[in-house]
Amino acid sequence: MEISTIxxxxxxxxxxxxxxxxxxxxxxxxxxxxxxxxxFGGTIGATLTSFxxxxxxxxxxxxxxxxxxxxxxxxxxxEQIVHLAEKARREGLLYLENxxxxxxxxxxxxxxxxxxxxxxxxxxxxILEIEVYSVQERHxxxxxxxxxAGGYAPTMGIIGTVMGLVHVLANLSDPDRLGPSIAMAFxxxxxxxxxxxxxxxxxxxxxxxxxxxxxxxxxxxVEGVMALQAGNxxxxxxxxxxxxxxxxxxxKEGGATGEEEPLEATN
Numbered sequence: 001m002e003i004s005t006i007x008x009x010x011x012x013x014x015x016x017x018x019x020x021x022x023x024x025x026x027x028x029x030x031x032x033x034x035x036x037x038x039x040f041g042g043t044i045g046a047t048l049t050s051f052x053x054x055x056x057x058x059x060x061x062x063x064x065x066x067x068x069x070x071x072x073x074x075x076x077x078x079e080q081i082v083h084l085a086e087k088a089r090r091e092g093l094l095y096l097e098n099x100x101x102x103x104x105x106x107x108x109x110x111x112x113x114x115x116x117x118x119x120x121x122x123x124x125x126x127i128l129e130i131e132v133y134s135v136q137e138r139h140x141x142x143x144x145x146x147x148x149a150g151g152y153a154p155t156m157g158i159i160g161t162v163m164g165l166v167h168v169l170a171n172l173s174d175p176d177r178l179g180p181s182i183a184m185a186f187x188x189x190x191x192x193x194x195x196x197x198x199x200x201x202x203x204x205x206x207x208x209x210x211x212x213x214x215x216x217x218x219x220x221x222v223e224g225v226m227a228l229q230a231g232n233x234x235x236x237x238x239x240x241x242x243x244x245x246x247x248x249x250x251x252k253e254g255g256a257t258g259e260e261e262p263l264e265a266t267n
Contacts, residue, residue: 012198035188038160046152062142066206078241081224085234111225128222139211143204150200157192220244
């Protein structure tokens with residue numbers, strides 16, 4: 001599980017609740033079913049209007065991604081490509097056909113398969129870059145769903161507050177109920193702003209960040225496959241691909257210790 005995701009959400013929620021209780025508030029005062037219905041029901045409804053049902057059905061998968069996705073270590077990918085290049089120079093490109101089943105990364109396996117099949121270099125690059133673009137657009141759509149929800153939620157909170165105040169003004173003859181009714185009305189704004197900034201917008205940014213990492217690795221693979229097909233020396237390929245490593249990260253000869261896997265399915 002991606003610890004930072006669950007830790008961040010829990011920390012944000014606990015900070016708000018603990019601060020409220022520390023100021024003398026009672027935790028039960030934060031629960032308002034009608035306000036929650038207006039904010040969350042309205043947000044989901046407005047978001048559903050903005051996207052197709054097919055696109056909305058991807059939400060469970062997107063939630064799973066932010067909690068459970070990890071990435072392959074870039075240095076491991078580089079060393080794997082360098083190893084394949086060494087074998088190809090010694091045994092020929094057809095030797096790589098026997099290695100396909102040992103390549104876990106689906107995108108790398110596809111690139112090597114194209115090379116083994118004798119696909120022209122221009123066509124190999126075109127096919128791989130089209131897939132990179134397709135993945136990027138799919139990720140953009142997923143992040144956009146939560147970003148849109150994050151835009152609607154505060155507005156739904158304001159709508160809920162206005163509705164609550166209308167109810168308050170309609171019952172001014174009962175002064176004893178004014179305070180609790182006003183507090184209940186403003187809970188809708190709290191729900192709207194809090195949900196946007198604790199759930200929807202952070203999830204959107206998480207998906208964007210994961211997408212950037214995967215696209216970077218896919219670009220690395222594209223360059224590695226093209227260099228391998230061109231018959232570049234393993235040393236030159238390693239030097240070329242280490243440019244993709246994060247700034248300040250030490251370059252490793254012969255492997256790395258990462259335990260991450262790609263955002264996209266690798267099989």
